[in-house]
Amino acid sequence: MRLTGLFRQIGLSMSAMIIFAILAIWTGSWIFFAVIYDIDPNLVSQPDDTYPKLAEWLWILFMLVFGLVLAVCFSIRLARRILEPINSVMDNVRRVAHGDLAARATAGDRSLGETAMLVDDFNSMAERLQRTASESRTWNAAIAHELRTPVTILRGTLQGVVDGVFQPEEIEFPALLSQVENLGRLIEDLRTLSLLDSGQLQLRLADADLATEVRQAASLMAPTLAAAGLQLQLALDGGSVLCDAARLRQVVIALLDNACRYADPGPLTLSLQLDGRQCLLQLEDAGPGIDAALAPLVFDAFRRGDTARVQAHGGSGLGLAVVAAIARAHGGSASCRRSGAGGSIFCIAWPAPKGAAAEILAPST
Template identity: 60%
Template sequence: MMRGPGLNRQITLAMLAVSLGMTLVVLLGSYVFYALVIEYRPELLSGPSDMIPTSTEWVWMASVTIVALVFAVWASARLARRILAPLNSVADSVRRVAHGDLAARAVAGDRSLGETALLVDDFNAMAERLQRMEREMVTWNAAIAHELRTPVTILRGRLQGLAEGVFQPDEKQFRGLLHQVEGLSRLIDDLRMLSMFDSGHLKLELADCDLAGCIRDVAHLLAPELERSGYRLALDLAEGRICCDAARMRQILLALLDNAGRYADPGVISIRTRVLGAQYLLQVEDAGPGIDEELEGKLFLAFHRGEHARAGAVGGSGLGLAVVRAIAEAHGGVASYRRGEHGGAMFEIAWPMPMPGPAVVS
């Protein structure tokens, strides 16, 4: 942001202008006064040996002083209004914000006063952020309530049915209840992790680990379930020890594979790792159909999800990719999306190696 000339400079210039103006009033006025009096009424002036001015000279000095004071007061009042206008606007807006009006904004007015203009801009930026956070909080609360309502309703209905004898307490019922509880647990864990990341308290357990081996373990665990849904995992992994939080990287991989299982067409899901310069890349690519263009800009925001899940699949909570972004940024990296070579969705996580900085994100 470009600053104006600055308040200090403006005050200095104003004081110089006042001093110069008063000096000019006295000098020029005295020159004109004495020239006229000497020319037309010299008897009104005191003589060379007189120590006390005449009454006419007293009147003249008083008049010059009054004119100079009027000029100084006018210049000072004008500068004070310029300085106080944005400060009063900020003060009024602060009171409105304190009473809950987060739409209040201050007016900078004269932007030549650099510090006051910067103060107004900073206040408006703070108020805008507060208002945005309030909107996001309302959205989050509504989204969380929506996500919790379905499993809680199912649990209440099933438990009530079991209590009243409508449902038989068999293994199928208990597994269904356990599935709903696991969904709630995942939702709570994701919300907790995102909250910790936003507050700067997400801790990473950084260590050199065999990330390729961790990925193989996850793939081996999920392969049977994915194969039943028509997916096949293809691994192309760079060997070597990588500095990262292995548990969080497994969480990223699980979220990306879960996302592919919900929205991608059956086919090959490729998992690749690469070392590119000073970065380590983890890529997950599915067979299509990719992400709608209108959704691409919101992919990694919480509670934004595609509406067209694969036939037979249930849409997720909308937190999976937000968790992926949070973990990637906690590692000092980025999460990105682009369309793959075969038209599918390509998700890429890139982070620096070796990992710089402390293990606690702040």
């Protein structure tokens, strides 16, 4: 067994105390008896004496007290080193329990490996709790913000009808239906993310011609793409893939909708590559591109880039988060990078072996 961390420190402290005590007793005894013999040899017992003399009893008592004091000093020093981080964790656990999520413990002497690890684990837990609480407040505010506009429009219009301000024939029902559809999409996106976080997102896996599914999803977005000035180009590998086709159509629609809102008019390339082990779905636009610092964050819920474009084109800020959630549910990942032409490339990759149809629960993340 390797002597590491707390075990090593206790072993070293005990060994040091014993060595120091032996050396002190041996040296002290040699000096004591040398002095006693010089003063009066009769003060110490002779070889034929049964019991020690008084001076020897006093020396034994002195050595006993000295050993106890030495042991207490070493114990207090070692106990203080061990208890300092433990007490720090205990105090900060109470602070966290009373709602102070900014509480952090201090490790003190990091040579005590186990206690330092305990402090690090506690601080990591407290930091995660604080981040979760902060994200929860952000989510609540963002959801309230996204729900406020359509609900206000619907309530104002209906209240106007009830009060006789508007006549039913004067109301633009397609506009109201659009607001209801926005609410429906927002609710479904939130449901998808919450199911994934709880590990309850169900995937209905079956062998599907993914190229056909992607093509059908793209055709649904064709009018919207044309209105945004985007010319969609498809480069799709054919073949059967074990996947949840409905969820992946949702991914394609979300990516194309995001491009309609934020990409510059021009070519838009949607490609699908299959190599028998992995599926790679990519969407490349012509610009304006995403800053390198923002690229890793675009798949976070309610994370948005250009404020002016957001105000001009709207969006809930959940589309790409849903894309990443569905990718993770398939055992894959979502990423974003800048293309060589100055645009953005959104990449969804996941393992896709062939197999029998199945229904599974997405793993918790």
